[in-house]
Amino acid sequence: MPLQAVESQRLYRQIAEQLRGLIAQGEFEGGRLPAERDLARQLGVSRPSVREALIALEVEGWVEVRVGSGIYVRPQNGVARVNGNGAHGPAEWGPLELMRARELVEGEVAALAARHARKGQIAAMASALARMREQAESGVVPREGDEAFHVAVADACGNEVLRDTVLGYWQARSGPLFARMSDYFENPASWDAALQEHEGVLDAIRDRDGAAARDAMHHHLQRAYTRYSASWRRANRS
Secondary structure, three states, X not given: OOOOOOOOOOHHHHHHHHXXXXXXXXOOHHHEOOOHHHHHHHHOOOHHHHHHHHHHHHHHOOEEEEOOOEEEEOOOOOOOOOOHHHOOOHHHOOHHHHHHHHHHHHHHHHHHHHHHOOHHHHHHHHHHHHHHHXXXXXXXXXXXXXXXXXXXXXXXXXXXXXXXXXXXXXXXXXXXXXXXXXXXXOOHHHHHHHHHHHHHHXXXXXXXXXXXXXXXXXXXXHXXXXXXXXOHHHHOOO
């Protein structure tokens, strides 16, 4: 198959562009793409990066993901497709790349919050965490409480630029690619783990322990990255 190794900048978009072009040329006989591991080997990239690109193509209407079966080209006729080549801005940031950036920045934000947070700001974090727990227990995906918690931590860090940076991350999470990945990789078990990780961050901030707060936030976002990098089969287990 005429696939070429790709550079790392906006990696998932480069992968998606190659696959989109091959689909348009009718390259994939029978309408099924090669297995994810084979695509990753031919492209010289990681499987999570390929997965991110395939989900982008699904959002754009080029392929259909059938978990446990494979990735299939959608019918050529009668399907509205979006070409993602010109996409720009936070809403089109790659979710995995975004998580790596969050790990770096929000770890320091949490450390600063441990030093600067006022009682009312810590109460806001606790309230957001309680909202997360309540939503999860009622069967509602607790993204609202999740966002409120991270924004509350950023509010307490004492730096408006860092606060706005964290808000930009949450703007990115509202994009269609991140939403579709969330559908695949978020489930009751993942949210239960995330709740415990958030509690660790809050405990460290309450204790005014900046190093522990940094470590707890790093741990949370590293685990989140791992959850979003899961295989299709494992991601769909509750």
